[in-house]
Amino acid sequence: MAHPKITVVGAGNVGATCALWAAARNLGDVVLVDVVPGLAEGKALDLAQAAPIAGFSHKITGSADYAATAGSDLAIVTAGLARKPGMSRDDLLARNAEIVAGAVRQLVKASPQVILIIVSNPVDAMTALAHKVSGLPPRRIVGMAGVLDSARMRSFVAMEAGVSPKDVQAYVLGGHGDSMVPLVRHSSIGGVPLTERLPKATLERIVERTRNGGAEIVALLKTGSAFYAPAAAAVEMAQAILRDEGRVLPCAAYCDAEYGVGGYFVGVPVRLGAGGVLGVLEFDLDAEERAAFDRSVQHVKGLVKKLDALNV
Numbered sequence: 001m002a003h004p005k006i007t008v009v010g011a012g013n014v015g016a017t018c019a020l021w022a023a024a025r026n027l028g029d030v031v032l033v034d035v036v037p038g039l040a041e042g043k044a045l046d047l048a049q050a051a052p053i054a055g056f057s058h059k060i061t062g063s064a065d066y067a068a069t070a071g072s073d074l075a076i077v078t079a080g081l082a083r084k085p086g087m088s089r090d091d092l093l094a095r096n097a098e099i100v101a102g103a104v105r106q107l108v109k110a111s112p113q114v115i116l117i118i119v120s121n122p123v124d125a126m127t128a129l130a131h132k133v134s135g136l137p138p139r140r141i142v143g144m145a146g147v148l149d150s151a152r153m154r155s156f157v158a159m160e161a162g163v164s165p166k167d168v169q170a171y172v173l174g175g176h177g178d179s180m181v182p183l184v185r186h187s188s189i190g191g192v193p194l195t196e197r198l199p200k201a202t203l204e205r206i207v208e209r210t211r212n213g214g215a216e217i218v219a220l221l222k223t224g225s226a227f228y229a230p231a232a233a234a235v236e237m238a239q240a241i242l243r244d245e246g247r248v249l250p251c252a253a254y255c256d257a258e259y260g261v262g263g264y265f266v267g268v269p270v271r272l273g274a275g276g277v278l279g280v281l282e283f284d285l286d287a288e289e290r291a292a293f294d295r296s297v298q299h300v301k302g303l304v305k306k307l308d309a310l311n312v
């Protein structure tokens with residue numbers, strides 16, 4: 001049987017790290033694409049030379065030409081500008097919209113059956129844009145944010161509680177920004193609700209640190225944004241799809257009647273498997289959670305409106 005073919009657009013920090021994680025998990029043949037001549041080829045060659053040591057079984061190639069991506073089963077789109085200190089994800093909207101729209105048009109032309117995982121920021125709006133320009137059914141387009149934000153929350157809980165992050169479950173819903181909604185009530189350590197395990201003040205500290213998780217790293221790095229955990233999150237989603245795992249993961253997915261969103265891509269728990277999004281899971285939200293989720297959805301809607309005005 002042919003191996004799955006995975007394209008990663010953007011061979012920068014997130015893209016190259018996605019290629020590394022995908023190769024390390026032997027998910028399939030990986031093609032890296034970047035607009036900078038030589039960058040994707042160079043990083044792919046470097047990764048391919050790690051194969052004998054690290055045990056990668058599949059091909060890793062790079063190109064500046066989308067012809068190399070033809071027949072991709074799945075593409076992870078990381079092309080675009082990253083935040084610098086003082087910038088919000090929303091500040092990237094206009095520039096990244098052009099880049100993402102161009103990349104998606106070329107990807108779909110070369111691979112009409114592709115499933116898209118969008119990473120470029122602001123991710124909820126970029127996922128809506130990918131839907132608009134690709135003409136693909138919404139279940140084949142999904143944005144990466146919730147897996148990362150939830151992993152950040154899980155890691156902070158683990159640090160505070162002195163337990164393994166593997167034994168912490170956490171869900172962050174809503175848009176990927178300051179209005180994201182860490183769901184403390186639906187999060188747990190070893191199956192026991194967080195609210196029974198940690199004092200209120202600690203939980204508030206964890207929620208705040210989760211919301212600022214990206215900015216904390218931008219402030220430390222100064223020249224760009226996080227990439228190890230974002231890439232691990234995107235590849236976790238790719239694996240769930242390519243191996244038809246039916247994983248329940250929070251992703252930016254199309255919601256119409258679901259959560260009463262009314263036709264936007266926002267962070268909700270979905271089942272990911274062969275073909276993309278297999279369904280949206282509706283959590284019961286109490287009044288406070290519902291209000292926070294609605295505020296976050298309003299923010300995403302505002303961004304999509306700005307995007308529509310750009311007419312890319």
Ligand code: NAD
Pocket residue numbers: 009010011012013014015033034035036039078079080081082083092096099102103118119120121123144145148176224225226227230
């Ligand atoms: P980076 O600057 O290291 O890499 C971006 C790459 O995109 C560069 O190599 C650049 O040459 C390439 N590129 C630009 N225009 C292109 C085009 N038209 N076609 C192909 N490639 C093109 O940035 P990064 O740290 O890898 O971040 C990439 C994007 O991912 C940013 O928008 C960042 O904000 C976003 N991001 C999102 C999340 C999330 O949770 N959704 C997390 C981290 C980063």
